[in-house]
Amino acid sequence: KAGVTQTPRYLIKTRGQQVTLSCSPISGHRSVSWYQQTPGQGLQFLFEYFSETQRNKGNFPGRFSGRQFSNSRSEMNVSTLELGDSALYLCASSFGTGDYGYTFGSGTRLTVV
Amino acid sequence: GDSVTQMEGPVTLSEEAFLTINCTYTATGYPSLFWYVQYPGEGLQLLLKATKADDKGSNKGFEATYRKETTSFHLEKGSVQVSDSAVYFCALLASGGSYIPTFGRGTSLIVHP
Numbered sequence: 001k002a003g004v005t006q007t008p009r010y011l012i013k014t015r016g017q018q019v020t021l022s023c024s025p026i027s028g029h030r031s032v033s034w035y036q037q038t039p040g041q042g043l044q045f046l047f048e049y050f051s052e053t054q055r056n057k058g059n060f061p062g063r064f065s066g067r068q069f070s071n072s073r074s075e076m077n078v079s080t081l082e083l084g085d086s087a088l089y090l091c092a093s094s095f096g097t098g099d100y101g102y103t104f105g106s107g108t109r110l111t112v113v
Numbered sequence: 114g115d116s117v118t119q120m121e122g123p124v125t126l127s128e129e130a131f132l133t134i135n136c137t138y139t140a141t142g143y144p145s146l147f148w149y150v151q152y153p154g155e156g157l158q159l160l161l162k163a164t165k166a167d168d169k170g171s172n173k174g175f176e177a178t179y180r181k182e183t184t185s186f187h188l189e190k191g192s193v194q195v196s197d198s199a200v201y202f203c204a205l206l207a208s209g210g211s212y213i214p215t216f217g218r219g220t221s222l223i224v225h226p
Binding site for chain 2: 006048050
């Protein structure tokens with residue numbers, strides 16, 4: 001079966017711009033989570049959506065936002081980009097409770113210059 | 114709050130050596146425990162899991178046993194291969210329904226021929 005698909009794989013943006021990342025979960029998975037991965041901070045949880053509702057939120061500023069569509073696909077948006085937003089952004093999907101683990105995409109590598 | 118502590122890396126081994134990556138956790142109740150692996154340029158993949166005390170998770174020659182008395186979930190493999198070179202993440206999913214796993218910082222494994 002198809003895995004979690006993230007697009008694009010790589011992005012280069014300028015400070016102050018905004019960016020939208022996309023994630024298509026595994027078919028049947030209703031929960032989609034987003035993580036930021038950096039060498040210094042490791043994996044940091046951004047937010048989680050379940051059935052089009054944000055169910056959990058991490059400690060990130062309001063510049064980071066997301067949404068989930070009725071087909072479970074999700075997008076995250078970062079506005080007013082800062083250099084420190086450069087990171088690998090990972091999307092993960094699950095059936096909903098996480099008991100069976102999460103399936104991750106390959107990520108979007110965002111570079112802010 | 115919940116936390117996961119992993120041994121710092123990198124762990125450097127020769128092919129066919131025995132591997133142990135230590136993981137301890139702090140959580141209330143009875144969390145589920147996971148090991149994920151991240152190969153270069155990819156997202157995280159679920160390697161194995163255990164959902165209750167004394168359970169042993171295993172996959173691809175890797176094993177980990179849920180030890181509640183020592184709050185540990187150490188990852189072991191009897192004979193590593195160069196292809197096992199990756200970053201390994203220990204994670205817990207708390208009981209009580211937050212649905213969001215807590216990840217350790219990751220341990221890099223380098224296996225030399």
